[in-house]
Amino acid sequence: MSVLRQPGVLGRTAHRRVVGVTAALSAAVVESVAVGLWFGLIVGSPSASTALAGLGLLFCGSLLRAGVVGATVSTLGDLLQPRRLGVALLLTASWIVWLFVARLFGGVLGVVVATAVLACVLTGQFVLERRVFRQPTHHRIAFTPVVPGLLMAVGASFLLVATWFVDWGASSPPLTLGPTTVVLRIEALQIAVLVFAVFVFCAHQRRFQRILEP
Template identity: 65%
Template sequence: MSVIRQPGVLGRTTRQRVVGLTAALSAAALETLAVAIWFGLVVGSRTTSTALAGLGILFCGALLRAGVFGATVNELGELLEPRRLGAATILTGGWIVWLLLAEQIGGQEGVVLATLALAIVLTAQFEYERRVFGHRSIRDTSFTPIVPAVLLAVGASALLGSAWFIDWTLTSPPIALEITTVVIRIEAVQLGGVVFGLFAFIAHQRRFQRLLSHC
């Protein structure tokens, strides 16, 4: 029977898509903002204060993203409950290992190996979130989030590559305003952040849609 003759099915599917898109946009925005700020603080002249500040921002972003996931696939719950702290800790550790591994190996080989390691950690972290936050129908599904993890890791490699291997800046001609002159400056790493945000949205959207289809 066509779903057009089953408005309940059609309405449920539409709600799932809307919820999935909204959750993916929220999760991607939080992840992009946290990772971009952390990356900007530690990729340049790294000091103890910037490292600690970046770590705090990265962890808070991971904690909020875990909250978005939990509220989407089950219920809101307490933000600082142990399982959310565990999910945030795994995610934060994955990003730190990713950058340290890339720096230790160096060059394109370092980016490739770090991206592979990040994809493995993200797969495990996504799976952990599914099992501890999802209700029974989601926990019982056989969906393994390898593709979302790889997409997010590839986006991260674009961010790292834009900072390490692309050295250009696009500057606009001076724009005269009433009381000042403005020059728009766009750097490669900023575009890398945009690419990362796009990949993060696609990764989370794919993950949410697959899981919500089992609700």
């Protein structure tokens, strides 16, 4: 009954939910595209040019995601501030370490160990990100982003599984468009990127839900 007497409370709650979902969707799109393109370029036998291009895409995606977080929980500010650049660099390094560990161990063990390492690193990165972007008065709020880190790490494991263990692809019948014949093909990695995007969205939605709590 006390909530019904204060309609503004419901309005603020609905506003926070809309902001949280919108921010989570934006961050998930940016991160899924960046990580997906980087992973697609780096798997197999990449050349030096594709490796550098993939690294550049990954860093730009990390910087944009940092901007989404900053605009959501505080102010957009200057993305090129040293602390914010550090957040983006740490996120970029997290994915590089994840793939390095996965390749170092290889096979199922590599997937398991890399997932555990990525979950731990992302959890630490989320804590740092919160300290960088939140105002000092909010530091007292308890926030342990273990679940978001684990969700993203599990989603990333689908990329490894699709690349190493799944040999699957489906092609559509040839489609004739004037003088051109088009064949649509879906690979296992493309499905894995979509699954990864869902996990990333769930992770960020949980993060923003907790961060935006009054």
